[in-house]
Amino acid sequence: MEELVVIGNGMVGHRLIEALRDRDGDHRWHTTVIGEEPRTAYDRVALSSYFDGATAEDLSLGDPTGPATDVHVGERATGIDRAARTVTTASGRTLPYDRLVLATGSTPFVPPIPGHDLPGCHVYRTIEDLDAITGSAKNARTGVVIGGGLLGLEAANALRLLGLQAHVIELAPHLMPAQIDEGAGALLKNLVTDLGVQVHTGTATTGIEPGDDGRAARLTLDGGGHLDTDLVVFSVGIRPRDDLARACGLDLGERGGIAIDDTCTTSDPHIMAIGEAANHRGTVYGLIAPGNAMAEVVADRLVGGDATFTGADTSTKLKLLGVDVASFGDAHGRAPGALDVVVNDAASGRYAKLVVSDDATTLLGGVLVGDASAYATLRPLVGSPLPGDPLALITPDGGASVGADALPADAQICSCNAVTKGTICEAIDAGSTDVPALKSCTRAGTSCGSCVPMLKQLLDQAGIEQSNALCEHFTQSRAELVEIVQATGITTFSALIERHGTGRGCDICKPAVASILASLGGGHILQGEQATLQDTNDRYLANMQRNGTYSVVPRIPGGEITPDKLIVIGEVARDFNLYTKITGGQRIDLFGARLEQLPAIWSRLVQAGFESGHAYGKALRTVKSCVGTTWCRYGVQDSVGLAIRLEERYRGLRSPHKLKSAVSGCARECAEARGKDFGVIATDNGWNLYVGGNGGFTPRHAELLASDLDEDTLIRYIDRFLMFYIRTADRLQRTAAWIEAMDGGLDHLRDVVVHDSLGIAAELEEAMQRHVATYSDEWADVLADPDKLARFVSFANAPDTPDPTISFTTTRDQPVPGTPLNLGMPTPRPQEATR
Numbered sequence: 004m005e006e007l008v009v010i011g012n013g014m015v016g017h018r019l020i021e022a023l024r025d026r027d028g029d030h031r032w033h034t035t036v037i038g039e040e041p042r043t044a045y046d047r048v049a050l051s052s053y054f055d056g057a058t059a060e061d062l063s064l065g066d067p068t069g070p071a072t073d074v075h076v077g078e079r080a081t082g083i084d085r086a087a088r089t090v091t092t093a094s095g096r097t098l099p100y101d102r103l104v105l106a107t108g109s110t111p112f113v114p115p116i117p118g119h120d121l122p123g124c125h126v127y128r129t130i131e132d133l134d135a136i137t138g139s140a141k142n143a144r145t146g147v148v149i150g151g152g153l154l155g156l157e158a159a160n161a162l163r164l165l166g167l168q169a170h171v172i173e174l175a176p177h178l179m180p181a182q183i184d185e186g187a188g189a190l191l192k193n194l195v196t197d198l199g200v201q202v203h204t205g206t207a208t209t210g211i212e213p214g215d216d217g218r219a220a221r222l223t224l225d226g227g228g229h230l231d232t233d234l235v236v237f238s239v240g241i242r243p244r245d246d247l248a249r250a251c252g253l254d255l256g257e258r259g260g261i262a263i264d265d266t267c268t269t270s271d272p273h274i275m276a277i278g279e280a281a282n283h284r285g286t287v288y289g290l291i292a293p294g295n296a297m298a299e300v301v302a303d304r305l306v307g308g309d310a311t312f313t314g315a316d317t318s319t320k321l322k323l324l325g326v327d328v329a330s331f332g333d334a335h336g337r338a339p340g341a342l343d344v345v346v347n348d349a350a351s352g353r354y355a356k357l358v359v360s361d362d363a364t365t366l367l368g369g370v371l372v373g374d375a376s377a378y379a380t381l382r383p384l385v386g387s388p389l390p391g392d393p394l395a396l397i398t399p400d401g402g403a404s405v406g407a408d409a410l411p412a413d414a415q416i417c418s419c420n421a422v423t424k425g426t427i428c429e430a431i432d433a434g435s436t437d438v439p440a441l442k443s444c445t446r447a448g449t450s451c452g453s454c455v456p457m458l459k460q461l462l463d464q465a466g467i468e469q470s471n472a473l474c475e476h477f478t479q480s481r482a483e484l485v486e487i488v489q490a491t492g493i494t495t496f497s498a499l500i501e502r503h504g505t506g507r508g509c510d511i512c513k514p515a516v517a518s519i520l521a522s523l524g525g526g527h528i529l530q531g532e533q534a535t536l537q538d539t540n541d542r543y544l545a546n547m548q549r550n551g552t553y554s555v556v557p558r559i560p561g562g563e564i565t566p567d568k569l570i571v572i573g574e575v576a577r578d579f580n581l582y583t584k585i586t587g588g589q590r591i592d593l594f595g596a597r598l599e600q601l602p603a604i605w606s607r608l609v610q611a612g613f614e615s616g617h618a619y620g621k622a623l624r625t626v627k628s629c630v631g632t633t634w635c636r637y638g639v640q641d642s643v644g645l646a647i648r649l650e651e652r653y654r655g656l657r658s659p660h661k662l663k664s665a666v667s668g669c670a671r672e673c674a675e676a677r678g679k680d681f682g683v684i685a686t687d688n689g690w691n692l693y694v695g696g697n698g699g700f701t702p703r704h705a706e707l708l709a710s711d712l713d714e715d716t717l718i719r720y721i722d723r724f725l726m727f728y729i730r731t732a733d734r735l736q737r738t739a740a741w742i743e744a745m746d747g748g749l750d751h752l753r754d755v756v757v758h759d760s761l762g763i764a765a766e767l768e769e770a771m772q773r774h775v776a777t778y779s780d781e782w783a784d785v786l787a788d789p790d791k792l793a794r795f796v797s798f799a800n801a802p803d804t805p806d807p808t809i810s811f812t813t814t815r816d817q818p819v820p821g822t823p824l825n826l827g828m829p830t831p832r833p834q835e836a837t838r
Contacts, residue, residue, distance in 0.1 A: 004030060004031060004071070005033070005102070006035070006098075006099055006102075007023075007033065007034045007035070007101065007102050008034075008090050008098050008100040009103075010090065010103070010104070010105050010247065011038065011106030011107045011278070011280070012037070012038030012040070012043055012044050012067075013038075013047065013108045013278065014045075014047055014048070014291055014295075015278035015279075015295065015297065016036065016278070017043075017067060018298040019104060019106065020067045021067070022299050022301075022302035023301075023306070026302050026303065026305075026306045027071075027305070031305075031306060032071065032102075034073070035072075035074075035098055036067065036072065036073065036074040037078050037079075037080050038075065038078065039077070039078065039079045039080075040076065040131075041076055041077045043067065044063070044065075045059065045062040045064055046062045046063075047128075047291075048291055051158075051160060053130065053133050054137075054160075054161045054164040056670070056684060056693070056707050058670070058672070058677075061704055075092075075096075078094060079092060079093040080092050080247060082251070083103065083274075085251050085252070085273075087099075088100050088103075088273060101273070102273055103273060103274045103275070104274075104277060105247065105248060105275070105277070105280055106276070106277050106278050106298075107243075107244040107245075108244055108279045108280055109241035109243050109244055109287075109289070110128070110242050111126035111127065111128050111237060111238070112237075112240045112241060113237045114149075116209060116210050117211065118210050118212060118213065119211060121211055121217070121218060121219040122217060122219065123219035124211065124219050124235045124237065125234065125235065125237070126236070126237050127158045127236050127238050136161065136236060139233070140165040142233070143167055143234050145167060145168045145169075146162040146165075146167040146168070146169055146232060146234045146235070147170045147172060147222055147230060148162065148170065148172070148236045148238055149208050149222075149235065149236070149237050150171075150238035151172070151178040151179065151180075152173075152179055152180070152182075152239075152240070155173070155238035156178065156179070156195070156323040158236045160323070160324045163199065163324070164710070166688070167233070169201070170202075170230060171195075171201070171202050172208055173202070173203070173205075173206065174205070174206065174207050175204065175205070176204055177191075177192065177204055178195070178202065178204065179191065179328065182328070183330055183372065184335060184356065186345065186356070187356065187372045190349055190354045190372050190373065191323075193349065194372075194373065195323075195326065198324050198326075200324065207225040208222050211223075219232065219235050220233070222235070241279060241289055243261070243280045243282065245261050248261040248269070248276070253271060253274065254270035255282065256282030256285060256287065259287070260281060261276040261280055261281050262282050263275070263276050263277075263283050263297075263312075265283075265312055266300065266310075266312070267304070275301050277297035277298050278294035278297060278298075283297075283312060290315075290317055291419065292316060292419045292420070292421065293315030299421070315421075316415055316418040316421075318330065318331035318382050318418050319331075320375055327371070327372070327374060328375065329369075329370070329371040329378040329382075330368070330371075332358065332366070332367050333368035334369060338360075340360065340361030341358050341359070341360065341361070341367055342358070342360070343359075344356065344357045344359060344397070346394070352373040353372070353374045354371070354373060355370070355374070356369055356371075356397075357381070357396065359389065364388055365389065366384045366386070366389050366393070367385065367386070368385060377396070379454055382415075382418065383414035383415055387411055410424050411424070412424055412428070416447055416457050416458070417445075417448060418454075419449075420445075422446060422454075426447075427461050430444040431462060436462070437462070438459060439743075441458050471483070473511065473512050473515060474509055474512045475506070475509070476500060476504045476505055476506045476507075476508050477500070477504045477512055481515060481659065481732065482730060482732070484499070484516065484519055485519055485729075487503055488519055489523065495520075495533075496508065496532060496536050497532060500512075510538070511734070513535075513536040513537075514536060515734045517533060517537055517541070518621055518657045518658070518659065520533065524773060527784050527791075528541055528620075529781075529785065529791050529794065534791075534794070540620070541619055543601065543619075543795065544615060545618075546619045548820070549820060550809055551806060551809050552594070552595045552809060553596045554593060554594045554595075555581070555593040555601065555605070556590055557613035558590070558613065558614045558615060560647040560654075561589075561626055561628045561646035561650055561666075562588075562589025562627055562628055562643075563628075563643055568612065568613070571611040575593065575607050579593075579604055581594060581818070582594035582595050582818050582819060588627060588663065589625060590625060592618075595811065595818050595819075595820075597806060598806070601795050602792055602795050605785070609780070609786060614654065614782065615655075617654065617655060617781075621659065621661055621735075622657050622658060622662065623650070623653045623654055623656050623661075623662045623664070624661055625650065625664070625665075626646040626647075626649045626650035627674045627675065628642045628647075628667075628668075629642050629667055629673035630668070631644075631666075631685070632668060637668075637669045638668035639668065639669050639685045639686065640668055640689075640690065642666040642667060642668035642685060643666075645666050645683065646665070646674075649664060649683075649718070649721070652718070655778050655779075655781070656729075656774055657729075658725070658728065658729050658732075659735060659736050660738075662681070663680055664676075664679045664680060664681050665682050666683045666685075667682075667683070667685060668685045669684075669685055670685075672684060677693055677696055677705045678696045678698050678703075679693075679697070679705060680696065680737065680738040681721055681724060682694075683717065686710070689712045691710045691712070692708045692709045692710075692712060692720055693705035693706060693707055694708045694742065695739040695741075695749070696738075696739065697738070705739075708749070708753055719764075722772075723756045723767045726770045727752075727755060727767055728741060730767075
């Protein structure tokens, strides 16, 4: 195998490794990666989420180590010997290469003003930088960000999240001068100021003065002004890390950066460069999309391809301090004869500008602030004929719209991953018939997600109907059936299918409707007609196991249990000879109960104060917890108390799929709340709420919905989240998939739950309160009703006779399923059961 050495394990270096691994089917290359930071690549674009509660693990892009890939973290390359084709490192390691790729990225530029190196002055680039800022903020009240570009505004938001009064100082006349024009910058300033950030544009910092403790304390400004502060964050641009290239004699750009050609090759044919370290045709790109494109080109070239990099789309769409900002194409109208079409609605907080050709027929670029919903359709049109009046395209209710059919095949739908309309259409033709499949096949929509609405349009354009029908008996979706039941007051399946469906129903719609009726207060699931709708597990309020027996899982809220209750579980397991196992959800499973034994087991448990744990139903399962401040020296909140409150509030809540939760008492996350449908993590100021996580076949990390909440606000938000999920999700759709499929995704969900954008918050809370007020234990209800109890027999005509096909053997002193008996056939003498 040939040796490839990659210096730099940032996002672009990581993308190169992935791209090469996908292409190198002949196993031509062995790759060695040298990363200076103490961890493998992480999502630097989402770095600010670190202040929202995300951890380094959450940001990680994964460890690329594999059979043909070695990764050395915390290792700094110190020299390149081009003649010997070797790389040396600070630890003394010498690595030979056949091909070398420099993915060294960039460093933050710190202007050499007096006091720039005082304690309390920081840059905003790595996780370690953010840890340092967090440390400085502990005893601070005010923070200043020098630089009002993309990263500067993110840094200002970080200071806000840390509880500081944030100031932004920008030398240019308006914010984000590289991306947006003066009109958009003026509106952005107003919107940011309304959020509590003080903005000083057209202002230069001339020095930083120390306080009595020697730390940065005051900024001096041009014109004689000053600004008191407790910490300073520099965000005034980047500089390519080209020192290794410079030292070994590679050609550099006029203003820095490693000069590369269209193949991403440097002046040495054995060395290539990508990302922010590279200078292509005089341009150093500071965005992830061009870096990814370079990585793809290099990966292709390494396996004998002929891909080229001829420039990149620098369009971007971001949410900065909650404000949507987007720019694309020639946003500043620098093309000869370019014309501006502008809608500036300061009253509603909206600015839109299209840059068009001198004859107003071709879109050249644009800027959107406040409302960037048109970005996904306008950006791919850059360089193409306009489909209508440009003013109508950006005027609310202007009557014009841009659809997927207006885009040429070479229009770039996903700029983050350079995916064209043609590529997506080819994937659709090859069998990718929904958005998740398109994401997997093309990578479109897997980065910022702004192109997902266009993916849906392309599916529609291809004639692929995204049916929402629940099944062949109901043309309506599950969410639509929820609305019908709410509006009509229907309480039975037979009435619903008679009035709004066809046929008699099936094993898809019956349990789904049963769940809907239960979640809307339709009574006990084994009451009357309801009992016939349930699937196998719900029908007997227990999970059927492979030998025909059932498991019993009592609820243990928050995982907290008294010794007396623990003894009861042990006695029940002993007396009924049940297999016993502690679950990952901090509960105890009792396996091997025969159907006719279930009521007797429940009776013992209910008398001891236990309830059904709903392990059999699409309902809340558990709310795990760590011990929190009760015992742990690292805990900052009472996680056990909150977990118990949540589990007792949402117990018995029927939903489209099972629900799991957890509460961690500190950022160490011992309860694994980020892997739950809704998870809560304690902070010094309250609780962070995460949603949309799950384990299972396709694990997902939950995402932050809201931070630093008091307990009552937290519970109101969870009430809204769960009821909105119950009302709008599809059948058997976990919360993660529900959020991903939602138009607007997490941002829309946050608008609904936190900001009440649909005006239904009170209704959702009232619905949850009805559930809490009407809850009753399903086991206890069965025990109190002779008609329901009559269901729990193996043979209707011999209710006291156990099922003879069930047998057990013993493993590790516990009963486990034995070989089933073959009744009615000549068989060897059956294995003797242990019970």
